[in-house]
Amino acid sequence: MEIVAADIGGTHARFALATIGGDKAVRLGEPFTARTAEHGGLESAWASFAAHLGRPLPTAASIAVAGNARxxxxxxxxGAWAIRPxxxxxxxxxxxxxxxxxxxAVAHAVAQLGEDALAHLCGPDILLPDQGVITVVGPGTGLGxxxxxxxxxxxHVIETESGHIGFAPLDEVETRIRERLGERYGRVSVERIVSGPALDxxxxxxxxxxPAEDRALWTAALEGTDPLAMEALERFCLSLGSVAGDLALAHGAVGVVIGGGLGLRLRAHLPLSGxxxxxxxxxxxxPRMEAMPVKLITHPQPGLLGAAVAFAAKYQA
Structure with a gap:
């Protein structure tokens, strides 16, 4: 069966054709990416994907959206789009x-991905347990x-909005960051500290x-050309570690997987950080945290893959 898989984030809308086999295994076609800021809504980006393919699209789709799908x-x-189901x-x-x-969707992808698509990050270098809860968390335009x-x-996948829990500073520097963000936003969620825009x-x-272009700051931090940007990135990584550990405890997890649009970019940096x-x-x-494996997704399109895996689980019984 062929479907359209879509992964709609705050910055990019990604699409691909996906083929679902009789054993529910999913094979993705070549992805197509549209910037959300260049389209007035999902229908416009969908039409661009169809034009890119130059053929009618399948009449079945699975669409992952950066928001509450209910x-x-x-x-x-x-992002600026409003989608009316x-x-x-x-x-x-x-x-x-x-x-x-x-x-x-990313969690559904983890359920299908082999260990070759999950890089060891820290903790014991063992396979993810095949029984129990795996916490899947990661920064991008937001924190999912x-x-x-x-x-x-x-x-089974349980969707959450854990990125919007309150941020708890753990030292004097984080208290200062929390106070500044409080002046700007009022309530400060962990997403305000652990997401792409947070580095600014x-x-x-x-x-x-x-700088005016936030990607320039990320480049300077990752390439080590600006000492203060490197310090900001270290604070980002510290907070990501805190949040990932907190969620693992809250979820009763036996393992953690880091994803998100920034996860892969931080692959080399996270092991060297705090x-x-x-x-x-x-x-x-x-001791419980020390026994927990932490992996990082290396698959290039886990959102698209997971959207198709979720569709297969629901409709290919």
Whole structure:
């Protein structure tokens, strides 16, 4: 069976044709990426994908969206689009449509990915347990998180909005960052500290003046050309470690997988940062954290893959 898989984030809308086999195995076609800022909504980006292919699209689709997929109107958490599920299938010419949260889709992808697509990050270098909860979390335009529950060869995904829990500073520097962000936003969620746009705010709180183009700051931090940007990135990694560990405890997890649009970019940097120590720093629960494997997704399109895997699980019983 052929479907359209889509992964709609705050910055990019990604599409691909996906083929689902009789054993529910998914094979993705070549991905197509559109910038959300260049389209007025999903229908416009969908039409661009169809034009790119130069052929009619399948009448079944699975669309992962960066927001709460159970709302009457889906507003991208960090984007301008509004998606109305009630009329979406008709607007796109679909007979079957599955909508899900973007990190719910990533968790579905983890359920199918082999170990060759999961790089060891820290903790014991062992396979992810095949029983229990895996916390899936990662930064991009926002901060996404989901739970993957594995039981007796089956998997279940629980979508969450864990990126919007409150940020808790752990030292004087983070208190200063929290105060600055509080002045700007009021409530400060962990997403305000651990996401792509957050690096500018951390940099400013440390005394710098962010460049007009936020990607320039990320480049300077990752390439080591700006010492203050490197310090801001270290603060980012510390907070990501704290949040990943907190969510693992809250979820009762036996393993953690880092994803998100920034996850892969940080592959070489995270092991050299304070990420792991912050992940472990859970007081009396440190031994539990030390026994937990932490992996990083290396698959280039986990959102697209996971959207198709979710469709197969729902409709290919």
């Amino acid at each position: 709302e009457d109107v889906l507003y991208l958490t960090n 009630a009329g979406l299938a008709a607007a796109l010419g679909l007979e079957r449509l599955l909508l899900l949260n973007d990190f719910g 998180a989901a739970q993957l529950l594995r039981v007796d060869g089956h998997h 705010d951390i940099y400013a709180a440390l005394g710098g003046t962010p 990420f792991h120590e912050r992940f472990l720093a859970k007081g009396r629960f440190r």
